[in-house]
Amino acid sequence: MPPHAANDNKAIHTSAMPNPARNSLRKMERLHGKKSIEALFRSGSSYTASPIRMLYIARGIPDAGSMAAAFSVPSKTFKNAVDRNLLKRRMREAYRQNKTTLYDTVRKAKVQCTAMFIYIAKSKLPYSEIESKLLVTLHHLQKRIEHEESADSAH
């Protein structure tokens, strides 16, 4: 019996925000559906940190905040499906390991946030480099959400 399993039952869950104590990345935390992704491409803001470009939309909602993310690698630069899968898995893992603080701010600000991470480099990079650059984009997103929240509260 692992020791961490004992305190899990006490945590409060919402449907959109699973247990934040665990660094899991469930199916419902992933962005899916043609409409929402098309909306992201049409009217999303973008931020680029060398190998990763982030598209995001943050919209305030009255209920508790929600977060959904998607990961993409263009097939034009990586012809083989194996390479695309590898890079998507690395990005997803980096997001999974470092999402906790972002989730806290989202829940506090009560925004519905969707984000997509696109790998734009031409060569395969190791996990550590992808993780550090993905962290930069996450910090940016976090700052933007906090800024919107303070602007809303000032009103």
Place this chain on the structure above:
RNA sequence: AUGGCAGGUCGUUCUAUCGUGCCGGCUUUAUAAGCCGGUAAGGAAAGUCCGGACAACACAGAGCAUCCCGCCCCCGGAAUACGGGGGAUACCCUGCGGUAAACGCAAGGUAAUGGAUAGUGUCGCAGAAAAUAACCGUCUGCCGAAAGGCGGAUAAGGGUGAAAACGCGAGUUAAGAGCUCACGUUCCGGCAGGGCAACCUGCAGGAAGGAUAAACCCCGGGAGUUGCAAGACCAAAUAUGCCGUGGCUUGAGGGUGGCUCGCCCGAUCACGGUGGGUAGGUUGCAUCAGAUAAAUGAUAGGAUCCUAUUUUGCAGCAAUGCAGAAUAGCCAGACAGAAUCCGGCUUACAGACCUGCCAUUUUU
């Protein structure tokens, strides 16, 4: 033993921590969360080159067109696909036979291997001529003193070409020629024999015909069309709207995606103008994978394999080989990720192992 070629088989693994999809069970506030258990990508999952299952249209019918295939037998297979084994035929190469040539025999290799006497087309350049052959040459008639000119016959020789009108010898002849004959070659139909068959052998007779069908074509065989984005269900929306012209059971139009017929539905019609709405999900989708912006992973450490370097021991004059250890090698380091499923083909591939053949070296 080493190297090369061909074919075949295989194509990592363990531990810890944190995680993912699906299925089952339990608990709670029960399509959610947590826990437990099970399960989870290849030999090509790839290319989409074939075939089948399955689905819709008549449980898919006829004709034309179009497309594909093409030696025989046996085994596997749903199969006229494909694979394996054996054989037939043609060609290539080596050796032997043949004075030489055509050709025959033996070993090996290759073949999308029905038909070129059913017809049509094409065969550039060169060459006289590329399929009703006369440039030089040979023989010969007439004219002429001669040089030569105008004719005729002739496919033996020359040169050109990828290919030149069956091969070779003899006879005949003015000169020659399958014109005739011997030995051969190929083809045609007939008879006899052998073989399950493709086909082979023999006999007598006839013929001598260039190549090309992955040119049109003819013969034989096969294919109905479209494809899981098929199709089914739920939800949402609903306008068969309005105006003009034509049509309305004596059949417009559609199903029907090459055309005609047939079959089915049958006024939900056609053309022009005008003007709105919807387009989300489930299933199809599993028999020990069943995802859907698409799960099967990340990090850390180890083992084994391989490569390189260093080093120790043994063998050897040496080159070097064998055995062991250490270190290093952008993640076991190659090709590569299920998408309805199955069978075949093709292509990509680090390394290991097995089988066969060839070459070299050493020992007996």
Place this chain on the structure above:
RNA sequence: GGCCCGUUCGUCUAGGGGUUAGGACAUCAGGUUUUCAUCCUGGAAACAGGGGUUCGAUUCCCCUACGGGCUA
């Protein structure tokens, strides 16, 4: 995912068994002009890769690579 089509000078294209692989724009050289542009003359420059059929392949057949289209 499925079904199709294409690849020819630097670019856009013609050619569908025997060609000196043609044309336009671009480019280079020369001429015209005081100079530049225009114009004239000339040159260089290509059949995606591999195999097969054929005497001969850019063309016909097969495989591979790359590019593009249609399909709810």
